[in-house]
Amino acid sequence: MGHREERIGALRRPTRREAIVGAAAAVGGLALAATPGMAATPALPAAGDEISKSEESIHQEATFKAPAKRVYEMLTDAKQFDRVVQLSDAMKTGKVPNAAPTTLSSEAGGAFTLFGGHIVGRNVELVPGERIVQAWRVAAWDAGVYSIARFQLVEQAEETKIVFDHAGFPKGQADHLAAGWKSNYWEPLAKALGGA
Secondary structure: OOOOOOEEOOEEOOOHHHHHHHHHHHHOOOOEEOOOOOOOEEOOOOHHHHOOOOOOEEEEEEEEOOOHHHHHHHHHOHHHHHHHHHHOHHHHOOOOOOOOOOEEOOOOOOEEEEHHHOEEEEEEEEEOOOEEEEEEEEOOOOOOOOEEEEEEEEEEOOEEEEEEEEEOOOOOOHHHHHHHHHHHHHHHHHHHOOOO
16 A cells, blocks of 8 residues: 555644654643644744853963973873962962862863862863863852863974863853963963973
8 A cells, every 4th residue: 555644534643753752842841833734843942042142262372391291291180280280370379278289180070179179170081192171160150150171282393282272151251261371370380391
């Protein structure tokens, strides 16, 4: 008989897939828009309503007189990074209390506490000598708010350039955070590596 279509009155019977999708949408509490002869489809927001075009992000590049392996180790080893913390503007000026010790896991998924507990987060991805991606937050931000900090290490002759991108932080924080990356990461990192 070829393609078989069961009919009930003048309406087509929904396929099994359409019935499952319709039931799942109804159970999920989605608003549905029914069309005669068709399975119900979820009513979705317009594309413009779900995409933010006003978010802030930071892009910085900093070059260090050290091989990528050394820069990576400095950023992922607690003892070595504590030297960066102690040389940072935040610690030297007392902007953050030196309450909590520097802890920094060298494993993906591992947690970190930096700058006396002012900065906390988790390592998302670690590729030795190449890349560090962290879920990074200021402890005073609202609970559950994390940004993403991405450090891409590019070795160039006897130097390493960090191509850094930071996104997902609370709106209005970009200027403060951008200045902080320079005075609390790049400048003390250069000193700790012996470049300044």
